Amino acid sequence: MTELQRRPTLMDVAEAAGVSRALVSIVMRGAPGAxxxxxxRVLEAAxxxxxxADSRARLLRSSRTKLLGLxxxxxxxxxxxxxxxxxxxxSARGYEIALSAVANGRPEARxxxxxxxxGAEALIIIAPTLSVDDLALHARQVPVVSLLRDxxxxxxxxxxxxxxxGIAIAVDHLVGLGHRRIVHVxxxxxxxxxxxxxxxxxxxxxxxxxxxxxxGGPGEEDGMGAGRILQANLPTAVIAFNDxxxxxxxxxxxxxxxxxxxxxxxxxxxxxxxxxxxxxxLSSVSQDAPLLAAAxxxxxxxxxxxxKLPGSVVRTPHLVLRKTTARAPAETRTS
Amino acid sequence: MTELQRRPTLMDVAEAAGVSRALVSIVMRGAPGAxxxxxxRVLEAAxxxxxxADSRARLLRSSRTKLLGLxxxxxxxxxxxxxxxxxxxxSARGYEIALSAVANGRPEARxxxxxxxxGAEALIIIAPTLSVDDLALHARQVPVVSLLRDxxxxxxxxxxxxxxxGIAIAVDHLVGLGHRRIVHVxxxxxxxxxxxxxxxxxxxxxxxxxxxxxxGGPGEEDGMGAGRILQANLPTAVIAFNDxxxxxxxxxxxxxxxxxxxxxxxxxxxxxxxxxxxxxxLSSVSQDAPLLAAAxxxxxxxxxxxxKLPGSVVRTPHLVLRKTTARAPAETRTS
DNA sequence: TTCTTCTTCTAGATCGTTCTAGTCGCACTA
DNA sequence: TAGTGCGACTAGAACGATCTAGAAGAAGAA
Numbered sequence: 001m002t003e004l005q006r007r008p009t010l011m012d013v014a015e016a017a018g019v020s021r022a023l024v025s026i027v028m029r030g031a032p033g034a035x036x037x038x039x040x041r042v043l044e045a046a047x048x049x050x051x052x053a054d055s056r057a058r059l060l061r062s063s064r065t066k067l068l069g070l071x072x073x074x075x076x077x078x079x080x081x082x083x084x085x086x087x088x089x090x091s092a093r094g095y096e097i098a099l100s101a102v103a104n105g106r107p108e109a110r111x112x113x114x115x116x117x118x119g120a121e122a123l124i125i126i127a128p129t130l131s132v133d134d135l136a137l138h139a140r141q142v143p144v145v146s147l148l149r150d151x152x153x154x155x156x157x158x159x160x161x162x163x164x165x166g167i168a169i170a171v172d173h174l175v176g177l178g179h180r181r182i183v184h185v186x187x188x189x190x191x192x193x194x195x196x197x198x199x200x201x202x203x204x205x206x207x208x209x210x211x212x213x214x215x216g217g218p219g220e221e222d223g224m225g226a227g228r229i230l231q232a233n234l235p236t237a238v239i240a241f242n243d244x245x246x247x248x249x250x251x252x253x254x255x256x257x258x259x260x261x262x263x264x265x266x267x268x269x270x271x272x273x274x275x276x277x278x279x280x281x282l283s284s285v286s287q288d289a290p291l292l293a294a295a296x297x298x299x300x301x302x303x304x305x306x307x308k309l310p311g312s313v314v315r316t317p318h319l320v321l322r323k324t325t326a327r328a329p330a331e332t333r334t335s
Numbered sequence: 336m337t338e339l340q341r342r343p344t345l346m347d348v349a350e351a352a353g354v355s356r357a358l359v360s361i362v363m364r365g366a367p368g369a370x371x372x373x374x375x376r377v378l379e380a381a382x383x384x385x386x387x388a389d390s391r392a393r394l395l396r397s398s399r400t401k402l403l404g405l406x407x408x409x410x411x412x413x414x415x416x417x418x419x420x421x422x423x424x425x426s427a428r429g430y431e432i433a434l435s436a437v438a439n440g441r442p443e444a445r446x447x448x449x450x451x452x453x454g455a456e457a458l459i460i461i462a463p464t465l466s467v468d469d470l471a472l473h474a475r476q477v478p479v480v481s482l483l484r485d486x487x488x489x490x491x492x493x494x495x496x497x498x499x500x501g502i503a504i505a506v507d508h509l510v511g512l513g514h515r516r517i518v519h520v521x522x523x524x525x526x527x528x529x530x531x532x533x534x535x536x537x538x539x540x541x542x543x544x545x546x547x548x549x550x551g552g553p554g555e556e557d558g559m560g561a562g563r564i565l566q567a568n569l570p571t572a573v574i575a576f577n578d579x580x581x582x583x584x585x586x587x588x589x590x591x592x593x594x595x596x597x598x599x600x601x602x603x604x605x606x607x608x609x610x611x612x613x614x615x616x617l618s619s620v621s622q623d624a625p626l627l628a629a630a631x632x633x634x635x636x637x638x639x640x641x642x643k644l645p646g647s648v649v650r651t652p653h654l655v656l657r658k659t660t661a662r663a664p665a666e667t668r669t670s
Numbered sequence: 671t672t673c674t675t676c677t678t679c680t681a682g683a684t685c686g687t688t689c690t691a692g693t694c695g696c697a698c699t700a
Numbered sequence: 701t702a703g704t705g706c707g708a709c710t711a712g713a714a715c716g717a718t719c720t721a722g723a724a725g726a727a728g729a730a
């Protein structure tokens with residue numbers, strides 16, 4: 001009763017429908033070369049038996065799995081949004097997605113191996129931390145697309161958000177609101193941290209303002225720490241590395257009785273789920289996860305199907321204004 | 336230069352070493368039956384050619400994938416912690432994990448299909464929403480383990496946290512602190528919502544107290560809404576369905592100038608990443624994700640390897656006390 | 671009628687492994 | 701001397717799909 005029955009094979013379906021294995025294969029792949037009536041009969045038989053193609057056997061013979069490998073990190077909520085969107089786009093393009101996570105004690109290299117083992121035809125890695133050489137090594141075997149990091153060598157494609165533009169928009173916005181003392185809390189060792197920090201610096205200089213960078217990190221606690229440092233010499237605006245950091249900064253301000261945005265404006269980055277909450281309403285630079293994910297999936301599929309295109313796609317982020325940014329306080333503006 | 340060369344096969348190694356394919360296979364698997372001298376020769380040949388076994392072919396033949404399918408939801412941060420822990424345990428047991436997400440527009444059934452396609456030998460589903468019948472359908476093909484839901488029929492195993500105990504601990508703790516007006520903000524349509532609500536009711540009755548349930552949901556906004564309702568008639572303690580809901584409740588209190596825990600104690604559920612943040616310090620019922628994950632993985636592996644065990648494992652959660660619960664305010668205690 | 675052409679279908683090889691059932695020496699026993 | 705056991709090795713059949721080459725039959729053209 002509870003016995004697990006052997007999973008049905010092409011042969012089983014063929015017998016049930018009274019045709020050859022080859023024909024069943026044709027029908028299952030949706031390939032041309034089967035009469036409509038037989039096609040229906042085969043499909044019906046397959047349905048009845050609960051037939052599912054064995055992807056290993058298929059791959060072994062044809063080297064096609066229609067599987068895209070996607071690597072994300074469990075510790076990064078923003079990645080979940082990308083995963084979500086990637087599924088939708090992959091499905092639209094006729095591909096499935098195989099997921100693999102970078103987790104505690106599970107490095108990127110391991111995640112990649114797993115995906116190759118299940119037969120992924122391309123790899124999409126969100127914010128890869130591997131070296132350019134290591135990435136290139138894998139790129140020699142399958143197409144590799146880097147998402148959210150663009151400095152990845154010639155062999156791998158990249159789909160990223162224009163960090164320069166994002167930071168520029170952020171600085172412009174705050175300057176436009178009359179802010180002059182704008183500091184940046186950076187992302188420490190996080191992937192695009194360096195790039196954003198440097199752009200912030202040059203943008204500030206471009207506006208004739210003094211750049212001040214406070215060390216931070218990608219997490220809430222990092223922001224919290226930076227917030228405490230900031231209080232000693234409060235600026236009128238701060239651009240956080242990401243939303244999580246912004247949250248920590250805001251909490252530290254709240255604890256100190258500093259009001260946002262009356263005393264200080266705070267701008268996040270990512271426009272994450274969290275920024276949208278009614279009691280947070282964080283103004284943030286949106287990288288538009290769905291668009292990025294779609295672009296990455298599209299690029300991976302194009303590569304698999306042999307299109308040769310320029311290696312990198314860059315999308316311009318945009319500002320989502322909510323309640324944490326406002327005009328600079330009067331006294332500072334006049335100073 | 337960049338040309339992809341065909342990867343070497345067993346046959347290539349066999350020729351290079353002057354032995355049969357079968358012997359190479361024996362050596363590569365580390366199986367007994369090869370003389371030490373030949374073993375070295377084969378190993379050397381394999382190394383020279385850069386041979387790597389093709390896992391697809393290997394698995395096709397041996398019908399073992401050593402792959403555990405794990406289904407989680409992108410919208411549930413708590414699941415990420417489980418994924419993390421599951422990787423560790425699977426790896427310790429000699430298995431790999433294939434992940435599949437339930438996302439926007441991607442139902443559970445679809446996630447299951449993908450995993451079966453890549454050859455998962457068992458399915459672990461976090462908080463499955465499928466009907467008992469649908470679950471049983473799949474359980475007939477591969478072992479299925481339900482994580483965080485225990486009412487799943489005879490055919491599927493379940494590993495869950497004892498919600499009754501969790502709520503009982505929560506109520507006991509608050510009663511012990513002198514609270515009498517303890518309300519529960521429920522989880523709406525979320526998986527264990529009904530169970531927790533009913534246990535809350537009976538526990539309150541057991542303590543001779545009046546049960547009050549305010550409708551909520553699994554998200555921050557749900558908690559926010561419930562918090563506003565609570566303010567009309569403030570209890571001295573509230574037990575939230577989960578940490579996210581607790582956060583919303585706390586925010587609504589904070590906005591109304593109600594102080595925690597001086598005016599009201601708040602208890603969360605899940606002991607998530609968020610509860611641990613220094614500026615949140617939410618007291619919470621911990622289901623101990625790592626332990627649950629390990630138990631689920633262990634059960635799945637046992638099933639695959641043929642052990643026949645009772646179908647369900649229940650773990651008792653425990654309370655993690657932080658800063659959001661305290662003795663009931665004096666005036667209420669005396670009333 | 672005979673020759674093409676097209677559609678529909680099938681047999682059998684094939685992908686790179688593992689597994690089964692041997693074979694071949696060689697040493698040991700009775 | 702034959703039998704028996706054992707270690708080292710191999711041939712060839714799986715596994716479950718796809719692919720190639722070609723057969724069978726019908727339809728159309730000459």
